[in-house]
Amino acid sequence: MKIAFIYPRFEKLIESRIELKESGISKKNLGDFSMPPALGIPIMVALTGSEHTTVLYDENIEPINYDDDADLIAVSFFTPQAEYAYKVAQRFREKGKTVIAGGMHPSLMVDEALQYFDAVCIGEVEAVWNQILTDFQNNNLQKTYQQLVENLDTIPFPDRAVFRSKDKYDWTAKLIQVMRGCAYFCENCIIPSEFGKNFRFRSVGKVIDELNLYPISGDYYLIDDTLSLPDEQCEAYRNELFNAFAQLETKPRLFISGSLNMSCKPEFLTMLKNAGVVNLYLVTGADPYSIRALQGDKKFIDMGLNMIETYRNAGIEVYISVGLGFDHQKLSVFDNALDFIQKAKLSTAEFYILTPFPQTRVWHKFRSENRILHYNWSKYNTANVVFKPKHMTEQQLLDGYLKCWNEFYTSISISESLKNFKK
Ligand code: SF4
Structure with a gap:
């Protein structure tokens, strides 16, 4: 067949x-x-x-x-x-x-x-x-x-040879998944609906075996932002995982995701660095720390700036993703975001418009409040306003989003903004 x-x-x-x-x-x-x-x-x-x-x-x-x-x-x-x-x-x-x-x-x-x-x-x-x-x-x-997979170790390694014949891709970092599910339920996130509300982990040995399929010095993107959560189970697992990476003779270059409330303790940073972490994809918009920072709360701005500076000093570059259009945001969010990024001296940033993906909390909320504008799915790509924002008009949200992209990238060259991703 x-x-x-x-x-x-x-x-x-x-x-x-x-x-x-x-x-x-x-x-x-x-x-x-x-x-x-x-x-x-x-x-x-x-x-x-x-x-x-x-x-x-x-x-x-x-x-x-x-x-x-x-x-x-x-x-x-x-x-x-x-x-x-x-x-x-x-x-x-x-x-x-x-x-x-x-x-x-x-x-x-x-x-x-x-x-x-x-x-x-x-x-x-x-x-x-x-x-x-x-x-x-x-x-x-x-x-x-x-049917949910009970034991993630039964999942075979992805057969990436299926991509090998394609010479049109210009992205080489390999995606690695180490866990599934999430016990949290952030309002815009699809993970708990798709993968369940319990954390499930691959054994560390299996993850290392997967890395060993390739030249281990390559780039790997650990796609699970749950790995960085301040949760006991996640903490125990990431300690084991990163300590195992640290034992490898040749280090991978690891990209991980996280949020503004990640630990800044020196021993944590040392563990990340020894494991090969070179880049942190910092997602903002829905977690309690970035909510306050993007509202202009000085205490949380300072905490965020301190966190980014601490990671940079440890040799881990930060790439920020800023969520716009949440109900807790007012018109000031666009200037607050640009101001924060500028003070943090970040050279790579992206901006996304809140999008009510099916079965997320915002999806149910906006539907119950009759705030979904349309179900033209091709526009559900985080670059369009598909719902009625609470504290601004649809046009103001779109204009603010465009302003963020324009103001940030008119002052940063392509080589500077992508230097995080170069060896
Ligand atoms: S954003 Fe992260 S922490 Fe929040 S529900 Fe999704 S996976 Fe969990």
Whole structure:
């Protein structure tokens, strides 16, 4: 049997906000790299038995061959891709193909996805993928499949060879996932709905084995922002993980995510540094510390500035992502954000507009308050205002967002802003 994996196109920031392009900001400043899809597809390829063949069409870098002789079409997508994904499914079904859906959006909008697909995998695919293939071969495909993975160590290493034939990607850092689920429920986050409300961890040995598949000195992005949480379970795990990294003869270059309330204790910084951490992706907007800092609260601004300076002095560069449009923000948030970034002397920043992704807390809240403007999913890419903000108009939010990009990047060169990512 042959399986075609499809990753539909999605509207990038620069396509949504042509004003930024016209003002001279580089695509690369806007994070517009050609990156391979995340881990779902390479894990499914690894799970697929050698008696089958696979092919990947990533519509973001190449056209889809609708005449492919694949028996089964598997489409993986998140919300900004949903409209294209439904068109892709329709075209393949018109050709008599069976089409299944997986990924963030169909997992959370199952009934919608079932209008276009023969089956939907809800949530994690690993425990059900072989069942899907068997049912399809036996002409017994079910409408939905859903099962959490109990032991993350049973997940095979992603088969990244599926990307190797693609020479159009310009991003080489490998994504590594070390845990799933989150016991918190930040208002704009999809993780607890998608992966459950309990933390689950891979064993440290397995993570190290995965790193050993590649030249270990490469770049790795630990995609779990939960790893940095001030939570007992997360703390115990990250201590074990980073201490294991520190024992490696050759260090990886690690990119991690976190928030303004991360520890600044010298022993913590030493642990990160010894593990190979070189870059912190600092997400702001929803956590209690950045809420106060972006409201202009001096105490929290100073704490944030001190934190960034401490990390920089430890050799860890910080790349900030600023969330705009939250109900706790007023019109002053745009100047507050730019002021904070300037005082922190950050050379890399991105800005995103709050987006009510399906089944998040803000999604339910905005729907109950009749504040969702439309369900044009291609605009749910954090570069558009798709809801009625509380303390500003839609236009003021959009203008403030554009102002943040423009004012920050007109004073920073592309080489300076991307120096964090260069060896
Ligand atoms: S933003 Fe992070 S801490 Fe908050 S719910 Fe999502 S994964 Fe958990």
